[in-house]
Amino acid sequence: MNRILFITLCSLFLASSCTKEKTPFAQAPTCNGTVSFANDVLPLIQQQCTSCHDAGNASGGYNLSDHATISAHANAVLGSMRNSGYQLMPQGGPALPDSTIQLIECWIYQGKLDN
Numbered sequence: 173m174n175r176i177l178f179i180t181l182c183s184l185f186l187a188s189s190c191t192k193e194k195t196p197f198a199q200a201p202t203c204n205g206t207v208s209f210a211n212d213v214l215p216l217i218q219q220q221c222t223s224c225h226d227a228g229n230a231s232g233g234y235n236l237s238d239h240a241t242i243s244a245h246a247n248a249v250l251g252s253m254r255n256s257g258y259q260l261m262p263q264g265g266p267a268l269p270d271s272t273i274q275l276i277e278c279w280i281y282q283g284k285l286d287n
């Protein structure tokens with residue numbers, strides 16, 4: 173394969189797939205300050221998710237009980253709340269309000285802080 177064709181194909185590949193896969197955001201979410209894991213994210217997950225997703229009952233293999241496990245599954249958590257690439261969660265719906273989903277978006281966007 174000649175070099176220019178190779179470089180062109182690589183750029184197309186990077187532009188089309190890799191960049192999309194690295195971040196779940198088409199554009200930066202609108203965030204109202206820095207999201208707190210302890211005050212915002214964890215209580216939300218505990219209220220909506222851990223009845224079915226903790227260490228003792230990891231439905232679908234997802235334990236969402238603490239910062240380490242929630243961060244490790246952050247894209248799946250967001251994807252399931254958006255019903256995008258994953259089944260809609262909380263299971264059976266209804267979907268959480270946009271403002272709640274946005275909180276998770278901002279937490280991920282801001283680097284999944286343990287704050």
Ligand code: HEC
Nearest residue numbers: 220221223224231232234248249252257258259261262263
């Ligand atoms: C009433 C129980 C229940 C609640 C509440 C619930 N889940 Fe689930 N969740 C399940 C079950 C059961 C599965 C496995 C479904 C399957 O494998 O078919 C699952 C699967 C998942 C998956 C994998 C889905 C996929 O398509 O692979 C994710 C991610 C997930 N849940 C995240 C969450 C999040 C985030 C919340 C809170 C917003 C939540 N769940 C709330 C029961 C629940």
